[in-house]
Amino acid sequence: MSGKHINLTLKVWRQKGPKDHGSLVEYQAKNVSEDASFLEMVDSVNEELISKGDEPIAFDHDCREGICGSCGFVIDGEAHGPLKSTTVCQLHMRNFSDGATLTIEPFRAKSFPVIKDLMVDRSAFDRIISAGGFISVNNGNAVDANAVLIPKTDADEAMSSATCIGCGACVAACKNASAALFTSAKISHMALLPQGQVERKERALNMVAAMDAQGFGSCTTTGACEAACPKEIQLTNISRMNREYFAATATKRPKHKDGGAG
Amino acid sequence: MSIFLGSTVGKKFLMGITGLIWAGFVLAHMAGNLLIFFSNDAYNSYGHALTSGNIIYIAETVLILALLIHVGTAVLLTRANRQAKGSAYVVVSQGKKKATLASRTMAVQGSMVLAFIILHIITFKYGTYYETNVHGIVMRDLAKLISEVFSEPGYVAWYVVCLVLLGFHLSHGVGSTFQSLGLMEGTYRNLWKKLSCVYAIIVALGFISQPLYIFLSAH
């Protein structure tokens, strides 16, 4: 808690709607507390805009503690800004120097169309999950939780993959707008656990197909996603997804028709 | 199979496999080149041995096919990727989150390397045919051709640049192949990465040493 204050020049992408052209507009952020978060800094710029009768800068945000995955934009070409393992809501102004000029743009990817200003539509991620990012277990009759033992290292590794917040920074940072890190994190999480084994192949096939169908690019292993990821999801997940997918296509069994019962 | 190859993951797999074929070839090629350090005769005999059987036709077919698939898939994926990205950022990342240069410029390097391969084949395979006699066998004197070509500074410079690019392409490409094939995890993750870097450096330096050696010993 330093109590110091800084001044900044912001160039912010303003775009009225999905079909409009956007452009960078310059604003001054004056007397910003170093203890404020980046979003709080934008809040105060917005308060000023509103008091002048202008429309505030639109951006998605919610929990402001780096876990809901709502927030995210690009600061000087970097998704979630210059600090690693951080979302913009957890990025504090003490990481910027007085007098700096910052360019703020929305996440860019064709599958993440801009809705307004810094808001983008990331529902493509939901469609990837609904294609197979689950374990089909009906409610109410699960066996005792300790009936299946899971090695701690497997559970920990699965947790590291499952920690993805779905913010989309991986797609934003990737020059190919690939969703491989996001998709693979879910495939990995479930492939690493015994509960995920039954649907393992189907899941890999369906989720990769959904990822492609949503129009994301392919992974060329630049590692930009890993560097941008606020939750440190690792590239190894993508490797695991590739192997899962290959194994699934190579060993997939045909579907059989059900007979009527009685 | 069609599902597999239709997917981005499958295409990357294909690129990886075809890339590995070429990676194997360039390593052998580089090793062969080093024979020039022993003697011109050794070098020429090696070239002669390679071209005298039918095996060369099989190898050439495989290599050409692999190259066509590699380049073809690359073109398809690159186009799709550019489309997927849509528009670029006004400001480009310069900080800690920036990807490596090699990984960001694979398509450019690849195109340069492709141009280089074509010119390289024209220069040598279809270049001036000198003859020499080694232990009673008449064969092509490639050593003479390369010493002619590599005495020109322009040629050497072009070669060195292209081979450095090849090194870059391999350093990212080979490592990335293990990723595409699904081997980049667990205990060997970092080993694969390091191996591909070491490999790329050896190949690039090995190749570069030949024109440099010839150029420097001629001047």
Next chain:
Amino acid sequence: MANKLDNKIPSGPIETKWTNAKFNNKLVNPANKRKHSVIVVGAGLAGASAAASLGELGYKVKVFCVHESPRRAHSVAAQGGINAAKNYQNDGDSTYRLFYDTIKGGDFRAREANVFRLAEVSAKIIDQMVAQGVPFAREYGGTLSNRSFGGAQVSRTFYARGQTGQQLLLGAYSEMMRQVDAGNIELRYRREMLDLVVIDGKARGIIVRNLLTGEIESHEADAVVLASGGYSNVFFLSTNAMNCAVTAAWKAHKRGAYFANPCYTQIHPTCIPVHGENQSKLTLMSESLRNDGRIWVPKLVGDKRHPNDVPESERDYFLERIYPSFGNLAPRDVASRQAKYCCDEGRGVSETGKAVYLDFADSIKRLGQDKISERYGNLFEMYDKITGQNPYQQPMMIYPAPHYTMGGLWVDYNLESTVPGLFVAGEANFSDHGANRLGASALMQGLADGYFVLPYTLGNYLGGAKLDKISSTHDGFKAAVDNVMKDISKLMNIKGNRTADSFHKELGHVMWEYCGMARSEVGLKKALQEIPKIKEEFWNNLRIPGDVNYINAELEKAGRVADFIELGELMCRDALERKESCGGHFREEYQVDGEAQRDDTNFCHVAAWEHTGDNKPEVRHKEELTFDNVHLATRSYK
């Protein structure tokens, strides 16, 4: 009126109530389920698990969430864990003990039957979530790990690093997405519920605003489940997410759903202190930190030394001193209040004097930095990021902050509100936590409601209710749409000078000052004078820029603030009327040695408020609480 508060608790011994209720429930046959539609508002733990279960059963479900994806609901932010009476640690836990701890933790202001059911299904929740692939922490032998939480002397809390809420939410979300894929659930995101439609006395639909287009939409159904979360944001600064609001619940309240115990709010002891005027929210540090962290302040008033320079003998580990048996793991309300007292005495730390230390030095010495980092690494990093201080090297600074609201819409045993066909789940209802919620119990309650209670009780309603077919063109919908449009244009046309946030901050300040950690008659009366003034100015001097027919964050905020203002007033009235101290509701007039003094003779009841019309006073109803299985005791953690 009295029959309106029929809690419908089944007869029989507490252990068999739920089993009997399930057996006596009416059933809907599989073919008929498809003909019934259910609306679920909110997609947090309660909403997503309810939607997933109902979809799986075959009902036609429509889910509405205010977020751009259901995975962003604020359940995601719960850090510490989820309780379950599994007794995996062999430390004497049981359904009965969890039941007792929860009742006692809630300061004997919750319904016995509800809490027992919660404890009963708690174990099944863990089974269910593990089967869904939630990667809970495990021991080297492969079994599940547990940690302790406040208010309990057994280890029954299951956790996934400091992200338990996230993992559980993603589990429920993925099950819901499976039903979306199967065509059983229709998902509508970026929709905010702005009215409940009641036709022939039954909840038959909702009116929502499409936040992207501004369009006002009508949706009909046979029943409505409200799982729209709590209202801590009435304080402006709280640990809740920015979009958390009372709006959906408040609109339902205005349509006839009673609001129960609005003054029961929880102030969480371990949050990062306030730093300045522009702060937008407070960040919680998991209660689990109190397992290994020791809370202290300097003994001397106004001691400005660096914490590491204060010798052991000059430190006051006040929780350990006052509550030797629970120590740093005293329940939240108790811990928060003691921290406040220390700061009121002038022994608070940081520049503002509104903070206490949470010190890990001893644990690091005892267990090593690696072990501490393994347990709390991500929390320590988060603290470092926010404050710029390294908690491995100097103690954290923490201060209480509004975190959870035990009050909410009144529901009976079946989670049905006073509006037939309107069910309320999770934090939005008032049911299980009494006057104070124990740590790791919110996740448990949300999932219990969604996975294990609603699928049965909602079926019972649908199986028994006579529901005419209606469409969204029914007059009831038209009237509600008109109403919503009128409210919106009223807000848009004020064209004053102040932002919604500025009013929200002003309200929050009043609420925190007079209806926060400690309340008094004088203060509450003052608040009841202040709030109408804020309301008056709000409706005359609000400014909303932008377009009504497109994304308009300011319009969204304004609507929510308008509802918070009304709720704030009701909270203060409720707090004023409840002339006792219990749990999170601490009235300064009613205390013994700084501890809450309950009045079981006069206040052993739920206060449920009825809305009687705009600008008319709300009417207070009582539901008496009876305790047949536990003895009403003074809560002691000493």
